[in-house]
Amino acid sequence: MTKTKTILSALALTTALTAPALIAPLFSAPAAIAAAPTAPTVSGVQDFSDLAAKVSPAVVNVAVTMKAGAAGDDEVQMSDRSQQKQMEEFMQRFGERFGQPMRPMKPQPKANQKAEAVGTGFIIDPAGWIVTNHHVAGKADKIVVTMADGRKLNAKMVGGDEKTDLALLKVESDKALPFVEFGDATKVRVGQAVMAVGNPFGLGGTVTTGIVSARGRDIHSGPFDDYIQTDAAINRGNSGGPLFDMEGKVIGINTAIFSPTGGSVGLGFAIPSSLAQPVVNQLKTNGKVERGMLGVQIQPMTGELSQSMAYNGEKGALVAQVQPDSPALAAGLKSGDVIVSVDGKNVDTIKDLTRMISATKPGASVKLGVWRDGKDMTVTAKVGDQKDEGGIVKAKAEKADKTAEPLSYGVSLAPLSKEAREEMKLDDSVKGALIASVEAGSPAEEMGLKAGDILQQVGREAVDSPKAAVEKLKEAKDTGKPVLVKVYREGMTRFVAISPRAA
Known part of the structure; x- marks a missing residue:
């Protein structure tokens, strides 16, 4: 029996330039963008035309060229002939239906050739600051953005943050550029209408609509997963594009899809603006993101763990290990402690603790509510500066001599x-x-x-x-x-x- 595997394309929204993009100047750009009025309805169907006209000029095509060998998977280029054939057939049908001439597919890049890819970005400041995904621009050797009016501008990457998959670009222009503003993602409700604007499959500015399907999605792509889920069509090439509310504010940055085929099946995920905006602000100011750290390895509480520890409930973060010479060790934290609060705010899951400590400025002190051996206590920790994790040595034990018989635990x-x-x-x-x-x-x-x-x-x-x-x-x-x-x-x-x- 054959099983169909569902694929999480966490980076699959960047599309290859093996298929030439059919991009045309679709919009004329005003100097700035005001909040769009609530969209009217036409014959019972919501009309997004005013909203699209307002915000689309600030959404740009991001084309990147990467050094040879920088990318070798299907996030950047077609991975095999079947995918290339599918794109050729799609382009052929597109040309026949809309009267566009069919253009030959470019051959796949060889190992010593530079790889090319396209994604999406959006302008957040008339001076030319552009937000996109880190997986779009993080390995770029050259970046060119194409405005909705057809202008092409060279861009440089000011800074990027791989953990949240965000990057900030800068372009220079002799006149003010159209821009959009971040909205408040904490107020987003499941079921509300949203609109995505992007560059699917390199075709150019495209608008898709839908609703917010869910909030707080954890798709196991990183330590800060808190995605907005939407059924608005999102495909390869939409990476880094904005998800708008009906007021024309950016409430999310489209970055991932669940798909068995690589195309939209109505499961798209956007980084919420509440997470993105502080990161973007740091990138704009410092070119990097500073995060606090405690120096502990943590794991979630479970019913079995709670029962074995005589702990009431499953909320909190269990300290599995305290790193040497860490703020946690200096504060007196121990392996087996359960951290239940930070500065009075409840820690329900390990994600809560990760976000709270990461958002704390290095050098600041926090009060940690801790459960230890049946007692509640408070410890004060001076937060350190988060560093990248080092490598992990792979352990092997297949050749170890057995000296004890298998127990009831197996x-x-x-x-x-x-x-x-x-x-x-x-x-x-x-x-x-x-x-x-x-x-x-x-x-x-x-x-x-x-x-x-x-x-x-x-x-x-x-x-x-x-x-x-x-x-x-x-x-x-x-x-x-x-x-x-x-x-x-x-x-x-x-x-x-x-x-x-x-x-």
């Missing part, structure tokens, strides 16, 4: 021998019992444990050998309840609650 344990440490590149500070194998279908496998993980804690007790781990696991089995274990994997630790196998 794991076999082995000591951290000198040979195992050398193979896994572990220093002496990493202690625990090596998981040599995990039984298929066991409770351990269901909770994601793998061979090569290191068991460091069972319940409240640290373990430094297979014998100690076995004793604690047997004690936990007698209770019949899930047991909390702390696991080390590839430089990171996390907590897992595992139930014993039914007898």
